[in-house]
Amino acid sequence: MLGLDFDLLAKRLREHTAGLAATIDGLDPAMPVPTCPEWQVRDLVVHVGHAHRWAAEIIRTDRRVPLPDPSEATPGPPANWPEWLRLGATLLIDAVQAVGPQAKVWIVAAEGPAIFWLRRLLNDTTVHHADAAFTAGVDYKLDPDHAADVITEGLQLISYSGAEKLKPEVAELRGTGQTLLWRPEEPGLDGWRITRTPEGVRWEHSAEDADVTVSGPVRDLLLMFTGRLPVGGVTGDRALLDHWVTHTAF
Incomplete structure (x- = not known):
């Protein structure tokens, strides 16, 4: 990072x-x-x-x-x-x-x-x-550590307590415990496990299973995370992932 x-x-x-x-x-x-x-x-x-x-x-x-x-x-x-x-x-x-x-x-x-x-x-x-x-x-x-930091910072911004005032779409990401995992294939890089709570988005570095998982090289994960590539390598609830991507696009 x-x-x-x-x-x-x-x-x-x-x-x-x-x-x-x-x-x-x-x-x-x-x-x-x-x-x-x-x-x-x-x-x-x-x-x-x-x-x-x-x-x-x-x-x-x-x-x-x-x-x-x-x-x-x-x-x-x-x-x-x-x-x-x-x-x-x-x-x-x-x-x-x-x-x-x-x-x-x-x-x-x-x-x-x-x-x-x-x-x-x-x-x-x-x-x-x-x-x-x-x-x-x-x-x-893009260096893997750099790609990982862009994803991390993006999640920090989305989960920030004032994020909904700056980007109203983030309010739509509230949930009841649904989870998403972005899992890089590079050894030594932690994944990002996101939980949609009633209070907003929460996340942690984890490889624990989730309702939907996106796997791939971390550079590609970044480009998918930011809407620059179609999301592939998906297992689990695709509708949950599509909702996330729609409301985090910029």
């Missing part, structure tokens, strides 16, 4: 931003992104580049900053997009380093350490790097 190691998170953010930048370089800005049906390549670039800058401004100013309107984005001409993306990652890394990774800042619904944003935007960029790869028709590689 990547956890909250500043140097490792910064290194990975640079790597995946650079990978995304290289992948979109030369693509038609109006080319559809198949894994984000409402987006074109320009939307993908704007989302990632502005998210980095948005978080950096939050950290620098220590205040809540409105999320930029994508329609007002100014990433410059397409030829400059790769450098614009890489600069955004640098601005975010520098902002966290300047205040200190543990400095308290606004983190969506509360206060938390500035490094929260480094992990959050790394994982967001990691998934959008996959979007770029699918769009360009090129291979997408």
Whole structure:
């Protein structure tokens, strides 16, 4: 797991931003992104580049900053997009380093350490790097520990006590004890066992059987978990899994 190691998170953010930048370089800005049906390549670039800058401004100013309107984005001409993306990652890394990774800042619904944003935007960029790869028709590689951390953070966000205010669909994930297991095939990686309770989603690292289980390489589990690949390797209650996927899509 990547956890909250500043140097490792910064290194990975640079790597995946650079990978995304290289992948979109030369693509038609109006080319559809198949894994984000409402987006074109320009939307993908704007989302990632502005998210980095948005978080950096939050950290620098220590205040809540409105999320930029994508329609007002100014990433410059397409030829400059790769450098614009890489600069955004640098601005975010520098902002966290300047205040200190543990400095308290606004983190969506509360206060938390500035490094929260480094992990959050790394994982967001990691998934959008996959979007770029699918769009360009090129291979997408991801270290197993990194893929595992993206799933873990996703579950932390979904099970957060204020998640329903930020994403109302999460309220539909309440249940009466139904369980789902995402089981990676890599030795040494723990699975994620999710329980739908009346109070909301709860999860733990476990390999214990569940009502429905999804098994496969952890990279593929991540892409299925985030809606980038059709869900396969399923045993058990498929309807329960389909309901989960529908209400966690982003």
